[in-house]
Amino acid sequence: MADRAGVKVLVAGAGISGRAAAAFCLAQKMQVTIADDTPLEALGEIVADLVKAGAEFVSPLERAGTDFDLCVLSPGISIGDERVKALVSAGVEVISELELAAREIATPIVAITGTNGKTTVTELTGAMLKASGRRVFVGGNVGTPLIEAAGGQFDSIVAEVSSFQLEGCSTFKPKVAVWLNLTGDHLDRHGNLIEYAKAKAKIFANQGAEEVAIVNRDDDAVWEASKVSGGTVLPYSTERILGVGAWLEGDDVVILMPGTDGVRLDARALALKGLHNLGNAMAATLAAASLGVKPKDAWGAVKTFKGLPHRLEEFLKWRGITFIDDSKATNVDAAVRAMDTVEGRIILLAGGKDKGADYSPMRAALTKRGVLAVIVGPSSERMAKELEGSAPIERASNWSEAVATGIGAAKAGDTVLLAPAASSFDFFKNYVERGEVFQQLCKEETKRMEVSA
Structure with missing residues (x-):
């Protein structure tokens, strides 16, 4: 302006x-x-x-x-x-805070979106860039609003961007745009998956030859949407070998930037759990490399990056039972990934505000390893119905009751997992508060059981 x-x-x-x-x-x-x-x-x-x-x-x-x-x-x-x-x-011109900020910022922006994993990739990309000696602003949809970077002295900006922010953009043109995945989420807001995808695709809409689009080759919808970008498209995959970008070969991650011979990195060095997090690390490495960081140097950050609170966070072990808080799993795909990642039999605690998603994709993981699913909140009736026949299901009236029921069913070697597959706005102000309450309830219940034993 x-x-x-x-x-x-x-x-x-x-x-x-x-x-x-x-x-x-x-x-x-x-x-x-x-x-x-x-x-x-x-x-x-x-x-x-x-x-x-x-x-x-x-x-x-x-x-x-x-x-x-x-x-x-x-x-x-x-x-x-x-x-x-x-x-x-x-x-009246109506724009989002993201669009306002983008108009004011000349520093190269790495923008990261996706149904799941965007906060992790945002923080990991920021860590990679900081390790290279750059002055980096990390914020956006989570943490500090992007507009607060306006006028700041930064070499790079890494911003998590949501569909809600992107739908209010018209000129936003990130130097590096990363789209991780697309699954059914926020359908209560967008109406259907097509409209949700259209909002996400705005991350590529204004890119030209000087920009880079980093996309998950294993997600057909994301791969198709990347054709909107006028920039260099760098795919990554955990399922197939590619000719450019990043992919998995045995225990090696191959990073091949255009015009280079490529480099092999140790996939086993990743501190985060789960194949999906290996894909996240690939995306972050490609983003950092697109701004000039050597892939080998960027990969060094994955060895020490332990993840973020309330994202597959193991916070307690008691009597051989593992307790994991994945409160950030606010949709079905994230809940399925959590169940696929954790070890042992699963006591799942789920539920919250219903966002209109189909819960049936959770059935397979529950059928295979679920001991019990304890479901809470406005989504509980429909979720219980759609998961019927997978694992035993109990509905609880509140989270205190749910935690007590879940712990009561757990045995040594089991995992008590919070992966709600729904938003937190039924009882809590956000997923952070939900995770904090869950952890506190688990600690209180195990202590009570010790005293009464």
Whole structure:
């Protein structure tokens, strides 16, 4: 944006990204209105401070009207919301915080999306770039909003980007765009898998010859979508040998960048568990290599990268039972991957807010290794019905009851696994809180059982 002073901006939604966008726009002397369906007094000090700094606040969103030049839409509000449609009809440009940030940032951006694994790949790519001595900003959909990188002194930016953010983009053109996978998720928001895929595909839409698209060759939908990119396409695979990109040969990961002879790396060096995480490491290595890091140097980071909280996090061993928190498994595909990755027989704890997914793909893993599935929350009735006949199923009224039931059924050698296959917004503010509560409940229940033994 050139002359920003006096530009009338509506920031729709006062969440983390909305607050960051409002702060940036205020600093640029724009006329800022913040609108949220939650009253001001319930939004906390940060929003109150933005109002003190000159922003106007209105609630609910429809009271803001349409007299604006620009609307920065928070990811929690759909671009299909009738109130947003009214803004578009009135000639207001509606963009996401991601699009706002991209317009302000000249530093090369690595943007990473996918139904599953994007946070892990974002953090791992950041670790690889930092290890090379670069000044790196890591943020986006998780952590620090991308707009906070505007004006910063960085050599590289690594951003996790979601479908909610991408649907509000029109000019976003990352130097490196990474798309990991596509499975049914957020169908309650997008309506169907086709619309979900269209939103994701915007990550490639504006790429030209100077950009790079990194894609999972084992995901047909992602591979097909990469044809939208006008840049260099680098595939990776854990299932087939490729002529360029990254692939698995025995215990070796082969990285072959265009114009090079390629390099072989030790797949066994990966600290993270699971074949899917080997694919994630390949994607991160290709991303780092696309910005000039030698693949061998980038691969060094996989030896020490232990993963992130609430992602296949082993947090407790008790009486030979392993406890794993995969609260981030908020969809069916992630839950299946978790069950395929962990060892031993499984006591699965699942459920949460229903996102409209088909739960039947979980049946095979449960049939093979499931001792018991304990299901909680609004999704429990439909999930239990769709998983019937796979493993014994019990429904619990709350997570405390679910944990007690699950631990009571576990024996030495078993794994108590939280892999909800649903969002956390039934009882919790996010998956982090759900994971923290799960871990605490497990520790309390095992301690109680020790005392009563």
